[in-house]
Amino acid sequence: MTTAVVTIAAGRHEHLRAQDAGLRSGTVQPDIRTIVAMGDTDVPGATVVLPVDGALPLARARNAGARLALDAGADVLIFLDVDCVPAPNLVASYTEHVRDGVVLCGPVTYLPRGADLGRLPELVNPHAARPNPPAGTIESGENWDLFWSLSFAVTATTWADLGGFCEDYAGYGGEDTDFGWTARERGARLQWLGGAHAFHQWHPVSAPPVEHLDDIVVNARVFHRRWGRWPMTGWLAAFAERGLIAWDPDGATLERRTHDR
Numbered sequence: 162m163t164t165a166v167v168t169i170a171a172g173r174h175e176h177l178r179a180q181d182a183g184l185r186s187g188t189v190q191p192d193i194r195t196i197v198a199m200g201d202t203d204v205p206g207a208t209v210v211l212p213v214d215g216a217l218p219l220a221r222a223r224n225a226g227a228r229l230a231l232d233a234g235a236d237v238l239i240f241l242d243v244d245c246v247p248a249p250n251l252v253a254s255y256t257e258h259v260r261d262g263v264v265l266c267g268p269v270t271y272l273p274r275g276a277d278l279g280r281l282p283e284l285v286n287p288h289a290a291r292p293n294p295p296a297g298t299i300e301s302g303e304n305w306d307l308f309w310s311l312s313f314a315v316t317a318t319t320w321a322d323l324g325g326f327c328e329d330y331a332g333y334g335g336e337d338t339d340f341g342w343t344a345r346e347r348g349a350r351l352q353w354l355g356g357a358h359a360f361h362q363w364h365p366v367s368a369p370p371v372e373h374l375d376d377i378v379v380n381a382r383v384f385h386r387r388w389g390r391w392p393m394t395g396w397l398a399a400f401a402e403r404g405l406i407a408w409d410p411d412g413a414t415l416e417r418r419t420h421d422r
Contacts, residue, residue: 162237164256165193165230169222170243171201171213176362178205179278183246189253193233197226216332216376223310224325231317238320241359242311245269246278248358255314255357258299262322263350264341266302266313267357268293274363281360296356305351306392308341312359323347327387332376335384338392369399378406378417385413 166184170177177196184190198204199222200213208229211222227238239255241247251267259265268287276284287293291307294300315323323344330336344351370377377396384392391397391410401408407416 162256163192163234164189164237164239164252165195165233165235166191166239166241166252167195167197167223167226167230168241168243169197169199169219169226170204170207171199171217173243173364174203174205176244176364179246179362180241180243181206183249183278184252187247187249187252189250189256191239191252193230193235195226195230195233197222197229216379218328218331219333220326220330220336221328224328227320227325231320236317237314238317239314240310240312242361244362244364245311245359246281246362247312248281248356248360251312251357251359254297254354258354258357259314259316261316261318262348263319263352264308264313264315264323264344265299265352265354266291266308267354267359269309269311269359269361271361272363276360276363278360278362281358284360285358287358292353294353294355298355300353300355302351302353305341305345306338308337308344308351310337310340311361312357319349323349327383329383329387330380332380333370333373334377334396335380335392339384339387342388369396369403371400371403371405374400374405375417378415382415385415391415 195208198207198210199217270286292300400406
């Protein structure tokens with residue numbers, strides 16, 4: 162099995178260097194490393210730089226990375242967010258357990274600010290909203306809303322069957338859930354792999370993510386048009402409560418009210 166690790170990036174250069182160091186220290190290194198930079202010519206080790214005009218093309222960049230990896234002969238695609246440092250066994254575990262027809266996800270720990278990346282095994286504390294089965298075991302999932310692109314693996318066959326990420330999305334939000342719903346519609350299985358840990362490095366965030374308000378509104382409309390329901394409902398509810406949007410959770414109304422932050 163020829164394995165590729167695909168990462169997309171714009172900025173976060175130090176985070177990417179830490180990820181690369183983690184991959185190099187793994188029990189198994191990927192055969193192919195694909196880094197897609199989005200409008201950032203300084204991304205270290207970039208395989209290709211995509212031009213950016215407006216919102217970051219996250220979906221298009223992931224698809225471009227997958228295409229490059231497949232053209233290089235990849236049988237397995239591992240997608241790893243630029244902020245994530247892999248556990249030493251992540252590549253080996255995904256490669257061993259991924260199967261055709263499966264979207265395989267490992268647990269992700271959000272690290273505190275200043276975390277010592279040399280002590281990652283001591284810092285395992287996976288996100289509580291997602292399954293964390295015992296190491297080396299697989300738990301089947303039914304809730305595709307829990308899929309996220311921070312860390313997951315598919316075979317080349319499964320990627321071809323799913324068609325990649327929908328490129329109607331640009332910027333932050335929605336494309337992950339869309340990918341999950343597409344996988345569900347096409348009969349793929351969602352599985353959670355215990356012990357294939359990724360560690361999300363700290364960076365400033367806001368809750369709700371008002372800096373991404375415009376992208377989220379546009380992408381939520383795309384999702385509603387495609388699936389007949391709203392994604393990211395927690396964020397949309399928080400934006401509505403702040404008076405930033407007019408939103409009907411049971412209807413088709415979602416409008417941006419103000420540019421004030």
